[in-house]
Structures are given as structure tokens and as C-alpha cells.
Amino acid sequence: MAVLVNKDSKILVQGFTGTEGTFHATQMIEYGTNVVGGVTPGKGGATHLERPVFNTVADCVKQTGANVSIIFVPPAFAADAIMEAADAGIELVVCITEGIPVQDMVAVKNFLQGTNTRLIGPNCPGVITADACKVGIMPGFVFKKGRVGIVSKSGTLTYEAADQVAKAGLGISTAIGIGGDPIIGTTTKEAVELFMQDDETDAIVMIGEIGGGMEAEAARWIKEQGNKKPVVGFIAGQTAPPGRRMGHAGAIVGGADDTAEAKMKIMSECGISVVSSPADIGKTMAEIIGK
Amino acid sequence: MNLHEYQAKELLKKYNVPVQEGYACSSVQEAEEAYRKIKTDTGSKFAVIKAQIHAGGRGKGAIKETGINGVKVAKSLEEVEEYAKGILGGTLVTIQTGPAGKVVNKIFVAQDMYYDGPSERQEFYLSILLDRSNGQNVIMYSTEGGMSIEDVAHETPEKIFKEWVHPSGRLLGFQARKIAFNLGLTGTAFKNCVKFVTSLYDAYVGLDCSMLEINPLFKAADDKIIAVDCKMNLDDNAMMRHADLASLRDVTEEDPTEVEAGKYNLNFVKLDGNVGCMVNGAGLAMATMDMIKLSGGEPANFLDVGGTANAQTVEAGFKIIMKDPAVKAILINIFGGIVRCDRVAAGVIDAYKNMGNINIPIIVRLQGTNAEEAKKLIDESGLKVQSAILLSEAADLVKKAVA
Numbered sequence: 001m002a003v004l005v006n007k008d009s010k011i012l013v014q015g016f017t018g019t020e021g022t023f024h025a026t027q028m029i030e031y032g033t034n035v036v037g038g039v040t041p042g043k044g045g046a047t048h049l050e051r052p053v054f055n056t057v058a059d060c061v062k063q064t065g066a067n068v069s070i071i072f073v074p075p076a077f078a079a080d081a082i083m084e085a086a087d088a089g090i091e092l093v094v095c096i097t098e099g100i101p102v103q104d105m106v107a108v109k110n111f112l113q114g115t116n117t118r119l120i121g122p123n124c125p126g127v128i129t130a131d132a133c134k135v136g137i138m139p140g141f142v143f144k145k146g147r148v149g150i151v152s153k154s155g156t157l158t159y160e161a162a163d164q165v166a167k168a169g170l171g172i173s174t175a176i177g178i179g180g181d182p183i184i185g186t187t188t189k190e191a192v193e194l195f196m197q198d199d200e201t202d203a204i205v206m207i208g209e210i211g212g213g214m215e216a217e218a219a220r221w222i223k224e225q226g227n228k229k230p231v232v233g234f235i236a237g238q239t240a241p242p243g244r245r246m247g248h249a250g251a252i253v254g255g256a257d258d259t260a261e262a263k264m265k266i267m268s269e270c271g272i273s274v275v276s277s278p279a280d281i282g283k284t285m286a287e288i289i290g291k
Numbered sequence: 292m293n294l295h296e297y298q299a300k301e302l303l304k305k306y307n308v309p310v311q312e313g314y315a316c317s318s319v320q321e322a323e324e325a326y327r328k329i330k331t332d333t334g335s336k337f338a339v340i341k342a343q344i345h346a347g348g349r350g351k352g353a354i355k356e357t358g359i360n361g362v363k364v365a366k367s368l369e370e371v372e373e374y375a376k377g378i379l380g381g382t383l384v385t386i387q388t389g390p391a392g393k394v395v396n397k398i399f400v401a402q403d404m405y406y407d408g409p410s411e412r413q414e415f416y417l418s419i420l421l422d423r424s425n426g427q428n429v430i431m432y433s434t435e436g437g438m439s440i441e442d443v444a445h446e447t448p449e450k451i452f453k454e455w456v457h458p459s460g461r462l463l464g465f466q467a468r469k470i471a472f473n474l475g476l477t478g479t480a481f482k483n484c485v486k487f488v489t490s491l492y493d494a495y496v497g498l499d500c501s502m503l504e505i506n507p508l509f510k511a512a513d514d515k516i517i518a519v520d521c522k523m524n525l526d527d528n529a530m531m532r533h534a535d536l537a538s539l540r541d542v543t544e545e546d547p548t549e550v551e552a553g554k555y556n557l558n559f560v561k562l563d564g565n566v567g568c569m570v571n572g573a574g575l576a577m578a579t580m581d582m583i584k585l586s587g588g589e590p591a592n593f594l595d596v597g598g599t600a601n602a603q604t605v606e607a608g609f610k611i612i613m614k615d616p617a618v619k620a621i622l623i624n625i626f627g628g629i630v631r632c633d634r635v636a637a638g639v640i641d642a643y644k645n646m647g648n649i650n651i652p653i654i655v656r657l658q659g660t661n662a663e664e665a666k667k668l669i670d671e672s673g674l675k676v677q678s679a680i681l682l683s684e685a686a687d688l689v690k691k692a693v694a
Binding site for chain 1: 428458459531564570572573574580581590595686
């Protein structure tokens with residue numbers, strides 16, 4: 001069934017009638033995603049892209065049975081939007097918004113404790129299950145259907161990896177862009193865990209970057225579990241200077257443990273096939289699964 | 292956004308955090324006035340002259356031109372004049388600035404806190420920051436103040452304490468008391484410390500700090516608890532709700548090219564290499580830098596042009612990268628998803644023509660929607676631009692360019 005989203009997922013869009021929301025919701029619908037409605041406070045009762053608009057997430061859930069939300073709300077209001085979705089019982093919230101203040105995310109993380117909501121992002125490209133459901137802003141055509149799962153902190157690097165995998169004669173089950181912020185909802189390890197349990201995924205591409213300890217945590221977990229599926233890993237930022245924020249709010253080397261070099265070493269030691277050049281991701285994956 | 296010590300202290304005062312008082316001065320005359328005021332206002336016998344730059348290690352660092360340290364205790368008006376003259380306008384070199392140093396435009400003339408009194412003076416360390424592993428704020432503190440916390444962590448890690456703050460709101464009373472107890476404080480100093488830490492946490496949250504460090508956190512001989520130095524870093528993402536703090540940005544502390552890039556909404560970081568790059572997306576930009584290095588070059592910059600790579604942004608990117616004479620080649624790496632590659636290619640061609648004289652090799656790698664059409668546009672433009680579709684092809688072209 002791939003992971004997180006599929007043909008049966010019912011998607012609602014928060015920030016539905018805004019420029020970003022409108023553009024990407026249109027693209028999602030064209031891809032074949034089951035978008036059931038949207039939320040824009042104050043515009044409830046209207047129709048947008050031939051779908052109903054609601055004032056609150058709770059109303060939308062009640063009327064449409066939506067179980068997945070994608071958020072295109074400006075940074076100042078995005079944390080509130082995530083918590084509203086969780087409060088309405090949404091199972092999967094995908095937050096695309098970039099630039100949310102980190103203290104807002106401290107509050108969100110706390111709010112989500114004990115709920116049944118999984119958050120993907122923020123500051124991410126979203127989630128796509130090839131040929132079934134796109135909940136994000138990625139170019140759908142790049143993700144040829146296949147049996148490789150991708151987990152990545154970066155948007156365009158995810159597209160790059162998916163493209164290389166396709167050119168190597170393979171394809172993608174689901175790709176999860178987990179986001180580049182210091183606090184994100186779903187960690188690398190949690191995303192890898194989903195793929196390890198998925199019977200439509202044979203191998204995993206794991207793309208990380210400098211800053212934080214999520215890749216090391218995922219690598220150690222993979223080893224503990226006995227390396228059940230092959231994993232190809234890449235860490236962006238081998239040439240990044242310490243102490244400088246490289247675009248993503250979370251991409252900053254703080255100490256000795258979160259450099260690209262340190263992460264690549266741990267990943268190698270845990271049995272992951274680490275590539276030092278981003279150009280080798282697809283090729284290496286093909287070699288490993290004997291294609 | 293980084294703040295100067297004097298700016299951070301002004302902000303802390305609004306949250307009732309006791310700080311070493313002083314005045315920011317840009318001239319010797321101002322420094323002398325500040326000295327007089329401090330003497331009458333606080334009864335301080337001496338004044339401390341502190342260079343204001345965005346880097347630590349000021350006390351041990353020295354001004355290149357005069358040899359005077361970045362932090363000095365002045366015991367007379369003459370000494371205030373001597374030190375102010377010797378520091379202002381000079382280039383301060385510390386372990387954190389690198390050999391080039393940083394020009395000192397302002398000094399902070401402050402009260403001397405190291406006066407005698409009934410109890411012992413003590414220096415502690417305290418900082419508040421985000422613990423990324425659990426998404427909570429953590430207060431890190433130590434009895435070993437006044438020195439580098441990295442050294443303490445290395446030599447005596449048992450002397451560093453951590454208190455994670457529950458994200459539901461303020462620092463809880465028992466947590467503040469625990470911190471004061473662990474620092475070994477009693478009586479009035481204990482009470483002052485509890486108040487200090489509680490107010491400091493309010494300031495951290497209220498100002499949307501990404502890091503707040505007090506080193507030393509000082510216990511004076513009369514049991515006052517004071518922030519003698521302060522390093523404050525504000526969350527850039529939160530500036531939208533702190534319009535009043537935007538004016539505190541000191542662009543003279545930043546790389547001029549980076550400031551320029553910011554005007555075009557380009558995310559740029561200057562590096563020391565010889566191959567410039569222009570990429571869409573932060574992760575791919577870092578990966579492209581890595582690939583340049585693996586191809587035998589050194590990245591000259593990080594540059595994320597974002598989702599809209601058009602003629603304007605590409606031209607701005609060209610101009611900014613080419614300010615650096617060390618750049619021997621430029622690699623443009625765009626993965627066109629929603630943005631079509633042929634549009635990006637047209638933008639690159641326009642920008643190239645507008646620039647007129649580009650005499651270094653330009654390598655353009657466009658992949659994604661309409662990549663083939665884009666390559667054709669570039670190849671038929673008659674410009675000295677090399678094109679690639681696969682990332683590995685781009686890497687080979689970089690290899691040739693730097694060979």
C-alpha cells in the first residue's frame with residue numbers, strides 16, 4: 001500500500017483560496033489526488049476549484065470525511081493551522097510553509113503529544129505515492145512508480161534522487177520530504193521505519209544534511225533492526241563552513257557530531273551505502289538491488 | 292540575527308534582568324562622558340571599556356594597530372581616553388574573528404562589578420537554547436563561568452547541568468530553584484538568582500531568541516546576580532512579530548556581498564573557493580557545492596535562488612558571484628519541477644546577454660520539465676555557455692573547467 005498516503009486518502013487544503021494553495025491544489029487534483037475540500041476562515045460556504053470551502057477544519061472533516069491536511073498558510077499563522085488540524089482529528093498533517101518561528105514549533109510539538117496526528121514538515125515539499133496521491137508541491141512526473149522509498153530533508157534534492165532512480169531503471173513507492181527546520185514532525189528514523197514495514201518498498205534512499213542528529217539516530221536504528229532493506233545515504237553540506245546557516249533554518253553545523261563527515265561515518269558503520277557525490281545516488285541504488 | 296552586547300543588555304533590562312550598566316559610545320568624547328555618568332550614577336570607581344563586535348574572545352584578543360585588548364579596565368579619565376582611542380576604529384582580532392579581525396565601531400563603557408563586599412565574588416555560566424533532539428528549550432549552566440563552555444564540556448563535563456523547560460509556558464519555580472541550588476548559592480544571592488533565571492527565560496521566549504548566553508553570570512560581593520556579558524541571537528523567522536528589533540541589525544558586521552544578495556531575496560553565503568554556483572533549493576545547493584569539491588574545485592559560495600529562477604534572479608546571482616575575483620567558473624544547477632527548464636534557460640541567456648562581458652566558463656545544468664528543449668536553447672544561443680542535463684555530466688564539465 002506504499003506509506004502515508006494512497007488513492008483512498010481524502011485531502012483537505014488549509015489556505016485553500018490563497019495563491020499558493022490554489023496553484024498547488026490544482027496541480028494535486030491534476031495528478032489524481034482526491035482533494036475533497038479546503039479551509040479558509042471567513043470564506044466558508046464558497047466553492048473553489050469545484051470543491052467546498054469551510055471556515056474551520058472541524059467543519060470540513062465533518063462534511064467531507066477528510067483525513068489528510070496540507071497547509072499553505074503564511075508562517076505567522078501556520079503553527080495555529082497545524083494545531084487546528086490536529087484538534088479536528090486529522091491523521092496526517094503536511095505543512096509546506098517555510099519560515100515558522102522555532103518557538104511556535106516548540107508549542108506545536110508539545111500540542112501534538114498524545115494526539116493521533118502525524119505531522120510532516122514544516123518547510124518541506126510534502127509526500128507523494130507514485131501514480132496514486134500527491135500531497136505536496138513536487139513535480140509529479142519525476143516520481144516513476146516503483147519500489148524504492150525516499151526520505152529527505154530537502155525538496156529539489158528529493159526530485160534529483162527520484163529522477164536518478166528512474167533513470168537507473170527503478171522507481172519510487174513513496175517519497176517523504178520531512179523538511180529542513182530544526183523542529184519537524186516526523187524524523188528521518190520514523191520515516192525509515194514506515195518504509196521498513198511497507199511491503200511495497202524494497203529499498204530506501206535516505207537524504208540528510210548538516211545539523212542535528214536525526215540521520216545518526218536513523219542509521220543506528222537500521223543497524224539494530226538488522227539492516228532488513230538496503231539503504232543508500234547521502235548527506236548534503238560536506239563543504240559547508242561551521243556555524244553558518246545554509247538556507248534551511250536547521251542546516252547549521254553546531255558541533256563535531258553534526259557535520260556531514262561525522263554523519264556519513266556513522267551511516268557507513270551502520271551498514272548504509274553512503275555516496276559522497278549526489279550524482280551517484282541512482283547508480284548506487286541500481287548496483288545494490290542488482291538491477 | 293546577531294546582536295551586540297550593548298543591544299542585548301538594553302533588551303534584557305526590559306524584562307527586569309539585572310545587567311552590568313553602561314553606555315555605547317562611538318567617540319572618545321562620548322566615552323569620557325559615559326565614564327563620568329557611570330561614576331555618579333552607580334558609584335563605580337572604575338569603568339570597563341568593551342569593544343562591540345559580533346565575536347567572542349574579546350578580552351584575550353587585541354587591536355591589530357595598537358595592541359590594546361578588546362576589554363580593558365580604566366582606572367582614570369586618562370585611561371578611558373587612552374583605551375577608547377586605542378580601540379575605536381581599530382581592527383580587533385580574536386580567536387573567533389580569524390586573522391582578518393573585525394573593525395570596532397562602538398565601545399561599551401560599563402560599570403565595574405568586581406568591587407569588594409561582604410561575600411565572595413563568583414563567576415558562573417548560563418545559556419538558553421533549543422534542544423533539537425526533543426524540541427524543547429534547555430537551560431545549560433555551570434559553576435565554571437568566565438571561560439569557554441566548550442573547554443568546560445571537554446575537561447569537566449560533570450560541571451555542566453541541563454534543565455529542560457516544559458514547553459507549556461514559563462520556567463517553573465522548582466526548576467529555577469534547582470538551578471540556583473546547583474550553582475551553590477544561598478540566602479540573598481539564591482533569591483536573586485531565582486528571579487534572574489525566571490526573568491531571563493521570559494526574555495528568551497518573549498524576544499524569540501534562538502540562543503541567549505550569559506558568560507559570566509556574575510555574583511557580586513553584595514550578592515547581586517548580574518549579566519556581565521551577553522550574547523543574543525534572534526530567530527530570523529520570528530522577526531515578523533518584532534518590527535521594533537529590525538533596526539538593531541548591524542550590517543557592517545556582515546559580509547557586504549551577503550547583504551547585497553539579501554536585497555534580491557537570494558540566500559547567499561560567501562565561501563573561499565574558485566567555482567561559483569547558483570542552485571534552486573538549499574539541499575541541492577549544498578549538494579552542488581559538495582560535487583564541485585569532488586570534481587577538483589572549491590565552492591566559492593552557497594546560493595539558493597529559490598523557486599523562481601528567472602532572468603532577474605539569475606542576473607543578480609551572476610553579479611554577486613562575479614564580485615569575487617577568485618571565481619574561475621560558475622555552475623548553474625536548476626532542477627525544474629513546477630518551473631519549466633526552457634523558461635529558466637531563456638532567463639539565463641537574457642541575463643548573460645545583459646551582463647555583456649562574462650569571460651569565465653559558465654556551465655548550465657538544467658534537469659526536469661523540458662530539459663531537452665532547454666539544452667537546445669542554450670546550445671543554439673551562440674553564447675560561451677556549456678550545457679548539461681545529468682548531474683554527472685555537470686560534474687565532468689566542472690572538472691575540465693578547473694583543470
